[in-house]
Amino acid sequence: MISMSRADSFPRLLADVARSLQAEASSKDTMELAVALAVDVIADAEDAAISLISRSRTVDTPAATSERALKVDQIQYELGQGPCLSAIWDEEVVSCPNLETEHRWGPWAPRTVQETEIRSMISFRMFTQKDRVGALSLYSSHPHAFTGADVDSGISLAAHTAIAVVTARHEEHMEIALDARSLIGQATGIVMDRYDIDAVRAFAVLRRISQETNVKLHDVAAELIRTRSLPS
Known part of the structure; x- marks a missing residue:
């Protein structure tokens, strides 16, 4: 794990963090490493979590360093309001210095306490020039735990994490697309051989089955490869 001594400069540390995040194999691994690094790098942070926007525009927490951090987020999602949601949709940085006296977001703070x-x-918004990804949140059991330096560090970490997550998700989507293309190619070959037709007609057969059964084309292809038979 990366740690910062007094002799370390934050820019050098941030570069190490960026390289570590880029080295992860999946978006899930990237986010889990990001929250661990946040706690490791920012001394005042006892816990960290990432709130992620899904394709359906819902928000959940795929990575957290503790159950209590996850609980804080779950209360927000249940109520539909809270600092991480505000960071995602309203303000880029949302600070809650003392939850015992916090009056924003209705019952969220009293329930959390x-x-x-x-x-x-x-909470820090995670975003790139093209994508609003989610939020990176830091937590402490002490009121007024976070300093101005922590805010600056959090903004930088959130930016690097957003870029790493977007990159990892893009690579995952590319791998899925390549896998689907390979499956469809294999299935097309089976249909060509079975019915002695060309590739265009074989692909049209698969597409028609997909439309008539309301099953995705790559799933139709995978089933054909598995069973060696077309749906009746």
């Missing part, structure tokens, strides 16, 4: 040990947190 009652149900967890968290007493302060700060």
Whole structure:
């Protein structure tokens, strides 16, 4: 794990973080490493979590360093309001210095104080020029835990994490697309051989089955490869 001594400069540390995030194999691994690094790099952060926007525009927490951090986020999702949601949709940085006196977001802060040990947190929007990804949140059991330096560090970490997550997700989508193309190619070959037709007609057969059965084309192809028979 990356750690920062007094002799280390934050720019050098941030470069190490960026390289570590880029080395991860999947978006899930990238996010899990990001929250671990956030706690490791920012001394005042006891926990960290990432809130991620799905394709359906819902938000969940795929990576958190503790159950209590996850609980804080779950209360927000249940109520539909809270600092990480505000960071995603309204402001790029949302600070909650003292949850015991926090009055924004209705019952969120009182419930969080009652149900967890968290007493302060700060959320940073994760975004790129093209994508609004989610939010990176830091948590502490102490009120007024985070400093101005923590805010600057959090903004930088959120930016690097957003870029790494977007890159990892793009690579995953490319791999899925390549796998699907390979499956469809194999299935097309089976249909060509079975019915002695050309590739265009064989592909048309698969597409028609997909449309009539309301099953995705790559799933039709995978089933054909598995069973060696077309749906009746």
